[in-house]
Amino acid sequence: MDLLSNLALGFSIALSPFTLMLAVIGCFLGTIIGALPGLGPSNGVAILIPITFSLGFDATSALVLMTSVYYGAMYGGRISSILLNIPGDEPALMTTLDGYPMAKQGKAGDALVISGVASFVGAFLATIALMLLAPYIARLAYKFGPAEYFALYLLAFSTLGGMASNNQAKAAMASLIGLGLAMIGQGQSGTPRFVHGNLHLMDGIDFLVAIVGLFAVSEVFVFLESHGKESSIGVKLEKVTVPVKELAATFWTMIRGSIIGFVAGVLPGAGASLGSFMAYMAEKSYIGEKGNFGKGDPRGVAAPEAGNNAAAGGALVPMLTLGVPGSGTTAVLLALLMTLNITPGPTLFTDRPEVVWGLIATLLIANFVLLAMNVPMVKIFVRILMVPPAILLPGVTMISFVGIYSLSGSSFDLLLMILFGIMGWLFRKMDIPTVPIILGILLGGSMEDNLRRAMTLSGGDPLYLFSSPIAVVLWVMAILGFVAPIFLRRYLRKPPAVTD
Amino acid sequence: MKKHIKGFGLGAFFAFAMGTSALATECIAPANPGGGWDFTCRQIGKILFDIKQVDAPVQVTNMSGGGGGLAYAHVVNERGSDPDLIVAASSATTTRLAQNAFAGMTADQVRFVGAIGADPGVIVVAKDSPFQSLNDMVEAIKADPGSVAFAGGSAAGGFDHLKVLQVLKAAGFDDIRSVKYIGVDGGADAVTQTVGGFTQGMTGDMSEIVGFLKSGEVRALAVLTEDRVPGFEDIPTAREQGLDVVAVNWRGLYVPKDITDDQFKAWAEKLQAVADSAEWKEAMAANGLAPFTKVGDDFQNWVNGVVAQTVELSKEIGVLQ
Numbered sequence: 001m002d003l004l005s006n007l008a009l010g011f012s013i014a015l016s017p018f019t020l021m022l023a024v025i026g027c028f029l030g031t032i033i034g035a036l037p038g039l040g041p042s043n044g045v046a047i048l049i050p051i052t053f054s055l056g057f058d059a060t061s062a063l064v065l066m067t068s069v070y071y072g073a074m075y076g077g078r079i080s081s082i083l084l085n086i087p088g089d090e091p092a093l094m095t096t097l098d099g100y101p102m103a104k105q106g107k108a109g110d111a112l113v114i115s116g117v118a119s120f121v122g123a124f125l126a127t128i129a130l131m132l133l134a135p136y137i138a139r140l141a142y143k144f145g146p147a148e149y150f151a152l153y154l155l156a157f158s159t160l161g162g163m164a165s166n167n168q169a170k171a172a173m174a175s176l177i178g179l180g181l182a183m184i185g186q187g188q189s190g191t192p193r194f195v196h197g198n199l200h201l202m203d204g205i206d207f208l209v210a211i212v213g214l215f216a217v218s219e220v221f222v223f224l225e226s227h228g229k230e231s232s233i234g235v236k237l238e239k240v241t242v243p244v245k246e247l248a249a250t251f252w253t254m255i256r257g258s259i260i261g262f263v264a265g266v267l268p269g270a271g272a273s274l275g276s277f278m279a280y281m282a283e284k285s286y287i288g289e290k291g292n293f294g295k296g297d298p299r300g301v302a303a304p305e306a307g308n309n310a311a312a313g314g315a316l317v318p319m320l321t322l323g324v325p326g327s328g329t330t331a332v333l334l335a336l337l338m339t340l341n342i343t344p345g346p347t348l349f350t351d352r353p354e355v356v357w358g359l360i361a362t363l364l365i366a367n368f369v370l371l372a373m374n375v376p377m378v379k380i381f382v383r384i385l386m387v388p389p390a391i392l393l394p395g396v397t398m399i400s401f402v403g404i405y406s407l408s409g410s411s412f413d414l415l416l417m418i419l420f421g422i423m424g425w426l427f428r429k430m431d432i433p434t435v436p437i438i439l440g441i442l443l444g445g446s447m448e449d450n451l452r453r454a455m456t457l458s459g460g461d462p463l464y465l466f467s468s469p470i471a472v473v474l475w476v477m478a479i480l481g482f483v484a485p486i487f488l489r490r491y492l493r494k495p496p497a498v499t500d
Numbered sequence: 501m502k503k504h505i506k507g508f509g510l511g512a513f514f515a516f517a518m519g520t521s522a523l524a525t526e527c528i529a530p531a532n533p534g535g536g537w538d539f540t541c542r543q544i545g546k547i548l549f550d551i552k553q554v555d556a557p558v559q560v561t562n563m564s565g566g567g568g569g570l571a572y573a574h575v576v577n578e579r580g581s582d583p584d585l586i587v588a589a590s591s592a593t594t595t596r597l598a599q600n601a602f603a604g605m606t607a608d609q610v611r612f613v614g615a616i617g618a619d620p621g622v623i624v625v626a627k628d629s630p631f632q633s634l635n636d637m638v639e640a641i642k643a644d645p646g647s648v649a650f651a652g653g654s655a656a657g658g659f660d661h662l663k664v665l666q667v668l669k670a671a672g673f674d675d676i677r678s679v680k681y682i683g684v685d686g687g688a689d690a691v692t693q694t695v696g697g698f699t700q701g702m703t704g705d706m707s708e709i710v711g712f713l714k715s716g717e718v719r720a721l722a723v724l725t726e727d728r729v730p731g732f733e734d735i736p737t738a739r740e741q742g743l744d745v746v747a748v749n750w751r752g753l754y755v756p757k758d759i760t761d762d763q764f765k766a767w768a769e770k771l772q773a774v775a776d777s778a779e780w781k782e783a784m785a786a787n788g789l790a791p792f793t794k795v796g797d798d799f800q801n802w803v804n805g806v807v808a809q810t811v812e813l814s815k816e817i818g819v820l821q
Contacts, residue, residue, distance in 0.1 A: 046532050049533040050562075141696070142692060142697075145696060186655070197604070200565060200566070203565060268685070322688055324688040331685075341786045345710065345712055347711050408565050453684070459680075
């Protein structure tokens with residue numbers, strides 16, 4: 001058995017005490033980096049790269065440390081989403097929608113355990129799939145050109161309307177604001193837009209700046225406005241137990257979320273944020289009106305967490321087999337590999353089996369380490385809640401500033417973050433959801449790039465967008481995703497209206 | 501809270517570790533750790549110290565933003581006469597300067613002190629492509645410019661785009677605005693699009709295609725160097741095929757403008773010493789770089805020529821007004 005001997009090789013590398021130690025350190029650092037607002041997996045990994053250089057790590061050790069940090073950050077992001085309503089990093093954005101309401105209802109422990117297990121299921125399944133299928137599924141990337149990617153993003157946005165169920169117009173407005181913000185900078189066209197000669201805006205607005213501003217800084221303003229009396233932070237705390245019943249009930253949700261997330265991760269143009277978003281929206285439309293989404297449904301934390309962790313594993317597939325990064329973090333990992341003299345690509349699995357299989361074995365081990373850190377030790381994180389907001393909020397603010405400053409080392413980003421904070425505070429007053437803004441910034445640029453590429457390739461012929469079966473299927477799903485909820489809701493609302 | 505305090509300490513540690521400065525030579529990499537500029541600073545910095553060209557280890561500072569523009573502005577405005585400062589640069593630096601992408605700053609506001617290696621430009625097709633030579637491709641474009649689309653890792657008007665246009669100009673094709681080019685996220689992505697059949701050609705750097713060449717999924721029609729590249733002797737140059745184009749992504753350094761001529765010469769000599777060292781030759785081979793050494797005034801003149809040519813091409817395709 002080729003696979004078994006490869007795995008044996010992998011474990012012989014991964015099970016050395018030094019590598020194991022690196023994996024544990026990486027998982028721990030990653031979880032913290034993920035949980036801190038403003039520090040996400042991609043800048044977490046980037047910050048640590050110089051350390052691997054100065055310590056003179058060999059390729060396998062460096063890769064083990066970095067991917068443990070990567071996986072750890074994907075787990076850790078959910079903690080602040082659930083406890084503080086501030087996404088720890090961009091893929092954990094969707095977890096705020098149901099995770100925080102759960103925490104407000106006193107089920108913070110449940111939410112953390114369920115999402116921890118969901119993260120494990122997602123990451124574990126993705127690692128297995130990476131191990132068994134990587135060379136084959138990498139070919140999926142060859143099937144996706146500009147037209148297909150554009151349709152995929154369209155599918156994501158078409159389901160946005162159904163997300164903020166209270167007022168669709170406000171959700172639509174928020175996503176348009178996000179799309180507008182995504183246009184700032186020197187995009188695909190090479191022409192700077194809305195930059196006004198400011199070099200800081202040339203690369204566009206970093207979504208982390210927007211996330212921290214809209215979620216964390218606006219929270220501080222609300223708190224200040226009420227002279228410290230009001231804060232949505234500060235949730236009821238009850239005893240943390242393992243919610244066996246809910247875990248069982250969300251099992252299939254996790255499986256479904258993992259599959260969707262993995263596919264999104266494998267596609268280089270999609271990534272973890274899209275994976276968790278699609279997993280959440282798919283689960284929501286699958287459950288339909290029976291669910292309690294947006295108000296603390298356990299499936300609403302299980303789906304996106306399984307989705308984003310599976311996407312993280314999926315994103316390693318095109319990175320290793322094609323050298324194409326499927327997410328911001330894999331782009332940094334790819335750069336690290338190149339500096340270590342490893343050129344990922346079609347020949348990596350045969351040229352450097354020790355790197356690939358050592359990595360896969362480490363990922364399997366890291367997953368169990370992370371499960372242990374994130375489920376039994378969850379009480380440590382819940383204890384954060386006992387700190388009164390008057391102490392907690394300044395701490396969060398301080399971390400936000402340090403985190404954002406570490407992105408580019410420029411004070412411009414700090415001012416921008418405060419601006420987003422004011423915007424978030426105003427939008428809260430007007431009851432406009434902020435999640436669609438972030439999604440607009442995250443996905444808008446790539447969506448536009450792909451549309452422009454499609455138009456360049458076809459010489460401006462819009463029919464090119466429907467020129468492949470994959471594209472057509474995605475378009476049909478997008479249109480259904482937009483229209484179906486409207487009809488479905490009417491259909492489902494009728495029976496209660498009759499019985500009343 | 502405990503975790504958060506720990507985390508804050510961690511963040512502060514990183515911020516501190518990145519922000520420290522020493523009196524020794526500083527090399528600014530105008531990008532995040534891990535990229536090409538970072539590699540330039542770390543490798544050249546390490547070798548400079550190892551072969552005793554500098555007295556203390558070289559301090560590498562990462563200053564990302566504006567595609568290198570933020571670091572450029574910093575050097576021009578605040579470090580204009582600092583003799584202990586070197587900055588990593590490549591073809592992207594001069595292309596952006598020529599296209600006015602650094603908010604009005606120009607290439608003559610610093611001094612380009614040398615390049616000591618280059619990633620050769622390549623034109624690549626999928627293995628089942630009908631094109632067998634660069635001329636086959638050029639003829640097809642001449643017959644119907646819309647029939648061949650290129651993918652590359654830089655934005656429209658960027659260095660990868662310009663490579664194709666230079667080849668076509670050399671072949672006497674002047675309607676370069678009609679050439680289809682899409683910029684994607686890096687060279688490997690460009691290869692993926694080409695293997696997938698969405699584009700007919702890929703333009704990029706040698707290092708970006710090595711894995712795909714080995715696996716046989718792509719063929720290189722031409723390499724844009726003066727001579728064939730060691731290790732890739734079976735790939736013909738564009739020159740051999742009658743198209744006189746040399747386009748390489750050089751790796752080098754610039755220094756502040758107002759240092760003395762003696763200081764400038766000293767840096768040129770140090771860089772030459774790095775280029776001659778066995779350690780650098782090893783690093784080049786490991787990273788798919790081909791020899792390309794130009795230092796001092798020689799390099800500055802060459803850069804001036806490249807910038808002028810880029811300005812001209814950019815105006816023709818409308819990237820520059």
